[in-house]
Amino acid sequence: MTDKRYSVDHANIGNILGWIRSGEIGLPEMQRPFVWKPKQVRDLIDSLYRGYPIEFIVTWQNPDADLKFGGKGQNKEIIIDGQQRITALSAALEGNQVVDDKYSKKRIYIAFNPTTEEFATKSAAIAKDPKWISDISIFNQKDFSSYHYVGENSEILGVAEDQLDEIIQKLKSISQCEIGVIKLDSTLPINQVTDIFNRINQKGTRLSSADFAMSRLSSDTAHHGNELRKEIEYFIQIFGNSALADNIKKMDPTFANSDYYQHIAWAEKKNVRIFQPDFGDLLHICLGIGFLRGRLSQLVSLVSGRDFEKQTYTEEAMAESYEKFDKAVQYALNESHFSRYILLLESLGIIDRSFAKLPDSYTNFGYILYLFLKKNTNFSNDEIEKCTKQWILMTALTKRYGSSPETGFDKDLRLISENNEKNHLVEFFKETIAQNLTEEFWTLTLPENLVAQTTQLTNWQIF
Numbered sequence: 428m429t430d431k432r433y434s435v436d437h438a439n440i441g442n443i444l445g446w447i448r449s450g451e452i453g454l455p456e457m458q459r460p461f462v463w464k465p466k467q468v469r470d471l472i473d474s475l476y477r478g479y480p481i482e483f484i485v486t487w488q489n490p491d492a493d494l495k496f497g498g499k500g501q502n503k504e505i506i507i508d509g510q511q512r513i514t515a516l517s518a519a520l521e522g523n524q525v526v527d528d529k530y531s532k533k534r535i536y537i538a539f540n541p542t543t544e545e546f547a548t549k550s551a552a553i554a555k556d557p558k559w560i561s562d563i564s565i566f567n568q569k570d571f572s573s574y575h576y577v578g579e580n581s582e583i584l585g586v587a588e589d590q591l592d593e594i595i596q597k598l599k600s601i602s603q604c605e606i607g608v609i610k611l612d613s614t615l616p617i618n619q620v621t622d623i624f625n626r627i628n629q630k631g632t633r634l635s636s637a638d639f640a641m642s643r644l645s646s647d648t649a650h651h652g653n654e655l656r657k658e659i660e661y662f663i664q665i666f667g668n669s670a671l672a673d674n675i676k677k678m679d680p681t682f683a684n685s686d687y688y689q690h691i692a693w694a695e696k697k698n699v700r701i702f703q704p705d706f707g708d709l710l711h712i713c714l715g716i717g718f719l720r721g722r723l724s725q726l727v728s729l730v731s732g733r734d735f736e737k738q739t740y741t742e743e744a745m746a747e748s749y750e751k752f753d754k755a756v757q758y759a760l761n762e763s764h765f766s767r768y769i770l771l772l773e774s775l776g777i778i779d780r781s782f783a784k785l786p787d788s789y790t791n792f793g794y795i796l797y798l799f800l801k802k803n804t805n806f807s808n809d810e811i812e813k814c815t816k817q818w819i820l821m822t823a824l825t826k827r828y829g830s831s832p833e834t835g836f837d838k839d840l841r842l843i844s845e846n847n848e849k850n851h852l853v854e855f856f857k858e859t860i861a862q863n864l865t866e867e868f869w870t871l872t873l874p875e876n877l878v879a880q881t882t883q884l885t886n887w888q889i890f
Contacts, residue, residue, distance in 0.1 A: 432612040432619075435483075440475075441602035443484075444517055452486065453505045453646030461514055461525035465535055465548040468515040472537050472563070473546045475601045483607035484509030487620050505642050507611075508624055520602055522564035530664060530674040536562045541586045541594045557583050566599050618724050636723035637707030643727050650749035652730060654687045655756050659709050662691040662760055667703055669695045693762040701772050708791050709759065711836065715795035716802065717755025718748075719844050721836025726752075758798060768797050771812050775819065786823075788832035792839070793819040799840075803847055814856055824873070825863045 446452040474481055485508035506513060515535075517523045524532040536549035539560045546563075553559045565571060573595050581588045611620055621639060644656035657679070665672045672695045676683040704712065707723070714726045728735075730752060732745030758764065772790065793815055800811040822828060828835040846855035 432615055434610045434612075436608045436610060437605040438608050439603045439605050440516055440520070443513060443606065443608075444521060444602075447513065447517070450648070451504065453642065460528045460530070461511070461518075462528075463511050463515055465537075468519050468535050469537055469546050469548050471512065471515055472519050472601065475604045476544075476546070476597065478604075481512065481606065482509065483609050484513065485609045485611065485624065487611040487615070488613050504610075505646055507620065507639070507642065509606075520564055520567050522562070522568070526678060530671050530678050532678050537564075539563050539598065541584055541591060544594070558585060560584070563598055566595060567602060616724075621724075635707060636727070637705075637710055640710050640723050640726050640730075641706060643730055647730065647749070650730075650746060651687075651753065652749060654682065654685065655749075655753060657682050658687040658691055658756060658760065659713075660706060661688065662694055663704070663706060663709065665691065666694040666697060666699075669698065690757060691760055697766075699769055701777055702769050702790055702794075704787065704791060704794075708787055711791055711833075712759050712795050712798075713752060713755040715792070715836060715840055716758060716798045717751045719840045721838075721840060722833045758802065759794070764798060764801065767808075768794050771797065771815060774812070775816055786828070788828040788836075789819055789823045792822065792828060792832075792836055795836070795840070796843070799843065803844075804852065817860055818856070821860050821863055825868075827863070 443452070471481065484506055486504050487507050488504040514525060518525050518535045519537045522534065524534055527533055538547045538549045538553045539545070540547070540558060541560065542558060547553060547559075549561050554561050565576075573592055576595065577588050577592050581591045584591060586594070611623065615623075621636065641656055641660075644652040647653060661675050661679075661682075664675065682688055710723055710726060711721070714720050714723065718725070718729060720726070720729075729748040730745065732740040732742060732748070734741050734744040772793075796818055797811060797815045800806050800814060804811075806814070827839075842855065842859075843852065846852045
């Protein structure tokens, strides 16, 4: 008999939205750009109104962490599939704002015609048409009175009072519609949870380890995980487009006044195309410098309280991991460190990201190495820059991180750390570079690659 690693349940929409409001379930999409089009929200509400089934949502909860003095500290359950649907329901039924791709908050208004029982996205024409209810979220407000609404609007809408009351009750009952909930076993490892999501969504959005880490950070308030997630994400957005800074400040004023935002405010004044890491890139960099690890699945385990030595989850390990991660984020996003690394890349002759056709993994590991040498050695700035540049070129020319960057990161971080502890780091760099960039490489392997490759590929651009 197969070992079933999930359970199937049902919950009504109102309860699910209530669990999210209370923090019992984490929904990171509520704080991130909403990608659905308004008509998709309309169609979802229409399906529920007509009693049609909609897709299941999938949730997962890390194993509960052992508390220091006994007992269990419960990790928050996370919605890993269905985040956009739940965000859409929150927006349409409760009138909650969503964040657009410019990091501005906006409402999505779903209108309803009680005569034709037709849903539509609100438009200027609909707003002026007395036959339309321009916002169905009014029926779920605490102070809503069906009695008063029917008395005041039945004539305007052209619907008999008893018929209008029946329609209103049907609209209100959308919140009582049940959704199937698949709860994944808490003992499932992160890589299997990711695999499950991607098999469910074979034709849709694929879940990456970075998405998973983001969700885990978003669901944490006790250790400032959500603030760290915002610091990384807002930095990426502002560094890529400084015009978004004002929108982010208006959208999230509390965070904008925090020390976390002040630490990245320098990005508002930068306009650099050479090194623009995304969320996953920065998570890899922080994982590397903070924990000397290369796999993002390990970061999810660490901030969930995984104690790798004791093979269990503890609150103490969780707090320690968040402290390390916090320090790594601040170190990686330090203005001086980041700016000097960009100068280092410029000194390699890189004009912008596309010029050298250099995959992000090489510049990402280069930054990890640069930060490691600054943090853990007595190397001079010149020595740090020389070692970093040589490593970037060697790894790029030999495609050291080509097939499996995370595995390569993990291995090299371990080797670099071990050799540093033995005071053998300089020799390690020389030996590794000499072993990879041999005379045969320069006289045979590289020339053959150059002949076989288009001049737009990495080796040609570096050469």
